[in-house]
Amino acid sequence: MIAASMKLEDFYVCEEFGFMLPDPLCTLPDYFGQWNYLAENLTSLILQKRIREEVDKMPVLDHNKLKDYRQLRLAHLQLSMISSGYIWQDGDKGVPKVLPECLAVPWYKVSEKIGIKPVVCHPDIVLCNWTLLDPQKNLRCLYAFPGGMDTNWFCMVTARMEFDFAPAAKYIIDAIKAADTEDTKALIQNLISIRQVILQMKETLKNMHELVSAEIFYDTLRPFLSGWGGEGSPYPEGLIYEGISEEPIQMSGGSAAQSSTLQCLDAAFGVQHETSIQKFLLKMRDHMPNAHKKFIETISEKSNIRTYVVKSDDESLKQCFNQVLEAMIDFRSYHLQVVTKYVVVMSNRQTRNQEYESLSKKGTGGTSLLPFLKSIRQSTTEKLVGQGN
Numbered sequence: 238m239i240a241a242s243m244k245l246e247d248f249y250v251c252e253e254f255g256f257m258l259p260d261p262l263c264t265l266p267d268y269f270g271q272w273n274y275l276a277e278n279l280t281s282l283i284l285q286k287r288i289r290e291e292v293d294k295m296p297v298l299d300h301n302k303l304k305d306y307r308q309l310r311l312a313h314l315q316l317s318m319i320s321s322g323y324i325w326q327d328g329d330k331g332v333p334k335v336l337p338e339c340l341a342v343p344w345y346k347v348s349e350k351i352g353i354k355p356v357v358c359h360p361d362i363v364l365c366n367w368t369l370l371d372p373q374k375n376l377r378c379l380y381a382f383p384g385g386m387d388t389n390w391f392c393m394v395t396a397r398m399e400f401d402f403a404p405a406a407k408y409i410i411d412a413i414k415a416a417d418t419e420d421t422k423a424l425i426q427n428l429i430s431i432r433q434v435i436l437q438m439k440e441t442l443k444n445m446h447e448l449v450s451a452e453i454f455y456d457t458l459r460p461f462l463s464g465w466g467g468e469g470s471p472y473p474e475g476l477i478y479e480g481i482s483e484e485p486i487q488m489s490g491g492s493a494a495q496s497s498t499l500q501c502l503d504a505a506f507g508v509q510h511e512t513s514i515q516k517f518l519l520k521m522r523d524h525m526p527n528a529h530k531k532f533i534e535t536i537s538e539k540s541n542i543r544t545y546v547v548k549s550d551d552e553s554l555k556q557c558f559n560q561v562l563e564a565m566i567d568f569r570s571y572h573l574q575v576v577t578k579y580v581v582v583m584s585n586r587q588t589r590n591q592e593y594e595s596l597s598k599k600g601t602g603g604t605s606l607l608p609f610l611k612s613i614r615q616s617t618t619e620k621l622v623g624q625g626n
């Protein structure tokens with residue numbers, strides 16, 4: 238495929254919704270009533286520590302009765318949330334090592350169909366977990382983990398940032414086409430638009446402080462976004478998915494590192510990270526729907542934006558390109574502050590929630606946070622053009 242023939246709809250992306258699932262379903266057909274019920278009542282069942290007994294009564298429902306993509310996405314969201322509640326309801330000391338068949342089999346099979354992993358992920362809790370509250374495009378979650386309004390806001394601020402990004406998917410394709418056809422004027426225009434999008438994403442991220450308490454994020458919500466497996470995990474070997482595998486399976490938890498937004502920008506502008514970090518970010522792509530993963534890969538393969546800018550004599554083009562990267566660097570610096578407040582400071586409190594001790598200090602995706610995020614910011618800086626680049 239040449240850049241000129243790239244169409245957003247081929248990648249389940251559109252200018253209005255970006256990577257968000259347009260018009261997500263709120264409930265599944267009656268046959269899946271038990272999933273609807275457990276997902277709708279998840280918070281109270283977790284708080285009453287009753288989710289396990291409810292799941293243990295449930296039959297294995299036939300995932301083949303899910304008819305279309307929107308049903309599959311909602312089923313994944315519901316099964317992720319119910320499974321996460323099942324696993325983490327009693328803290329990290331009471332974790333079951335086996336996920337029962339009634340969750341494991343449909344969750345695994347639905348994941349295969351969408352192309353994502355059977356674990357709670359960004360495409361669940363953000364991309365298809367939203368509904369409009371009013372014509373001003375205020376959003377609310379369809380399904381929620383414990384944490385009340387703060388949890389709702391955490392997901393919806395992130396969703397709002399996905400909406401902010403939406404027009405950039407088209408600007409990126411147009412910028413690639415402009416570089417291909419050596420149309421400097423069009424390239425500058427698209428770079429300016431992309432920069433505006435990144436600045437707006439940062440503005441939206443600022444709302445996190447106003448609306449989400451760090452204590453509630455860290456103590457109440459974060460454990461339910463965790464994965465399983467690896468050093469320090471209550472399940473070092475992972476979790477057994479009954480009816481799927483007798484061997485435990487390891488999974489990274491939900492993280493906005495699974496958002497396609499920043500990975501798309503990196504791909505468009507040729508930002509490459511240090512090997513182990515790139516490996517982690519590639520792993521995060523396995524938590525993105527197939528079509529979105531393909532979108533990033535295609536952008537990465539097709540984009541010659543930076544090559545064109547480097548060889549151009551046009552100073553205003555170079556300046557515009559650098560301003561986009563500077564906006565990304567600034568976004569990443571701001572995100573570092575957010576992570577420091579919501580994870581690092583919270584994990585150092587004497588009063589932190591000790592029920593989930595094994596999950597402290599690492600990112601929900603399983604990284605050692607600050608050096609990891611600083612390295613990502615540094616590799617963005619290295620792609621600025623000028624001074625010999």
Ligand code: HEM
Nearest residue numbers: 395398492493494496499569576579600601602603604613
């Ligand atoms: C309270 C809010 C947030 C916290 C505590 C947080 C935390 C983290 C952590 C710990 C990581 C490291 C990867 C991991 O181990 O999971 C990460 C990475 C990342 N986060 Fe966030 N995050 C927050 C909000 C957001 C939002 C709203 C976005 C919007 C898209 C975002 C985008 C990213 C991206 C793209 C990465 C990968 C690193 C990069 O490309 O710069 N984060 N985040």
